[in-house]
Amino acid sequence: MKRISTRWILLAMLPAWAMSAAAAEGDCRTGSWRLQDGRVLDIAPGAEGQLRWRLPDGRTGALTRTAEGGWASTLGWTGRADGHAVAFDGCRGVRFDGINGTRLPLQQVDTRFQASGVELAGRLTMPPGDGPVPVVVLVHGAEHHSALQAYSLQREFAAAGIGVFAYDKRGTGASEGRYTQDYLTLAVDAIHAMREARRLAGDRAARIGYQGGSQGGWVAPLAARIVPVDFVVVSFGLAVSPLEEDREAIAADIARAGFDADALAGAMEIADATATLIDSGFTDGYEELAAVKAKHGGAPWYPVVRGNFTGYLLASDEATIRRDAPGLVRGVPAHYDPMPVLENLAVPQLWLLGGEDRDAPPGETLRRLAALQHAGRPITTAVFPKAEHGMYEFEVDPQGERLSTRQPDGYLRLMVDFIHGRALQPAYGDAVPATTP
Numbered sequence: 001m002k003r004i005s006t007r008w009i010l011l012a013m014l015p016a017w018a019m020s021a022a023a024a025e026g027d028c029r030t031g032s033w034r035l036q037d038g039r040v041l042d043i044a045p046g047a048e049g050q051l052r053w054r055l056p057d058g059r060t061g062a063l064t065r066t067a068e069g070g071w072a073s074t075l076g077w078t079g080r081a082d083g084h085a086v087a088f089d090g091c092r093g094v095r096f097d098g099i100n101g102t103r104l105p106l107q108q109v110d111t112r113f114q115a116s117g118v119e120l121a122g123r124l125t126m127p128p129g130d131g132p133v134p135v136v137v138l139v140h141g142a143e144h145h146s147a148l149q150a151y152s153l154q155r156e157f158a159a160a161g162i163g164v165f166a167y168d169k170r171g172t173g174a175s176e177g178r179y180t181q182d183y184l185t186l187a188v189d190a191i192h193a194m195r196e197a198r199r200l201a202g203d204r205a206a207r208i209g210y211q212g213g214s215q216g217g218w219v220a221p222l223a224a225r226i227v228p229v230d231f232v233v234v235s236f237g238l239a240v241s242p243l244e245e246d247r248e249a250i251a252a253d254i255a256r257a258g259f260d261a262d263a264l265a266g267a268m269e270i271a272d273a274t275a276t277l278i279d280s281g282f283t284d285g286y287e288e289l290a291a292v293k294a295k296h297g298g299a300p301w302y303p304v305v306r307g308n309f310t311g312y313l314l315a316s317d318e319a320t321i322r323r324d325a326p327g328l329v330r331g332v333p334a335h336y337d338p339m340p341v342l343e344n345l346a347v348p349q350l351w352l353l354g355g356e357d358r359d360a361p362p363g364e365t366l367r368r369l370a371a372l373q374h375a376g377r378p379i380t381t382a383v384f385p386k387a388e389h390g391m392y393e394f395e396v397d398p399q400g401e402r403l404s405t406r407q408p409d410g411y412l413r414l415m416v417d418f419i420h421g422r423a424l425q426p427a428y429g430d431a432v433p434a435t436t437p
Contacts, residue, residue, distance in 0.1 A: 350418045
């Protein structure tokens with residue numbers, strides 16, 4: 001897929017790569033399949049008219065119907081044939097590259113539960129058997145689409161012996177309420193989800209905790225600080241504020257393109273102007289934004305400034321911003337400082353970051369986490385050096401756009417080992433875990 005630069009604005013829209021609701025419902029091929037060679041193949045809804053396969057090592061492809069009624073596979077989100085062959089025996093079996101597979105009998109229970117003044121839709125997915133297992137609650141990023149339909153982790157974790165509770169955040173999917181990005185509200189919702197997960201799992205619930213991606217990296221630790229759990233996993237999240245994230249992303253844009261300190265100073269003037277708009281709730285700051293666009297619009301470095309929300313604001317006219325932006329960032333606490341929470345969080349944490357993440361650059365976050373590690377906080381970090389936001393590796397097309405190809409080898413395996421409470425391996429693919437001394 002082509003990665004979207006304005007993370008907490010455009011990720012609040014339904015992304016082009018998200019599957020349709022119609023594709024998600026009633027397709028018996030969706031599920032986890034145990035191949036005869038021992039691997040687990042996940043089949044999920046894909047884009048309109050497609051399915052998507054995933055393997056635990058991070059490889060993935062889109063499946064499209066052929067004229068003959070079969071399925072053609074393409075690499076990641078590139079649209080380029082990858083040579084894999086997938087066929088289904090109705091709802092009974094699958095064949096992947098000539099290897100037969102049978103459905104894993106995962107146990108799923110749908111539920112509706114009360115959160116902070118609204119009723120949310122959730123689902124508990126448990127691995128086969130009746131013994132105790134760890135349970136993880138999946139905490140959303142800024143997306144608007146349904147987690148119950150979109151999150152393949154609810155099956156991938158369950159196939160690895162972990163109970164999973166997924167739920168549609170307020171204002172999305174089958175849940176009630178008004179969509180918001182207010183972290184405290186979302187953290188309290190996550191706590192209610194954790195309690196519902198524990199209730200439904202009953203005696204099978206052993207360790208319980210959160211996995212939060214992107215914006216969930218602010219929400220999950222906050223939820224764990226309010227009501228302690230056994231672990232927190234943060235995927236491509238940050239230990240800086242949203243405004244600091246935007247400035248760090250802009251600085252990375254300038255550095256990546258090879259421009260100098262004068263260019264960085266000009267780019268920071270733009271960041272100051274867009275921050276003024278955010279701080280005012282998009283009521284003030286339009287003259288300042290117009291002034292910096294006029295001042296720097298002809299500079300050779302200007303086209304590379306993306307940042308996070310800044311790229312959206314530079315590309316939009318005043319009328320569009322006034323009309324659309326307030327709804328897209330509704331509730332975002334732009335100056336939210338996660339450090340007071342993290343400095344006082346005794347819950348074991350695993351932070352997974354992408355070395356090529358241009359939407360949420362990990363540099364300052366890693367420095368802050370390292371300081372917390374030296375202060376004795378129970379934190380493990382791992383950087384997947386070739387991954388960008390969403391933990392996707394990528395290739396670059398002739399227009400300079402990134403096209404996602406797969407997730408890194410070791411990403412799922414590291415999360416699984418941590419959630420199970422196992423001793424971590426020295427390396428997971430290209431990532432080396434760094435733990436508190």
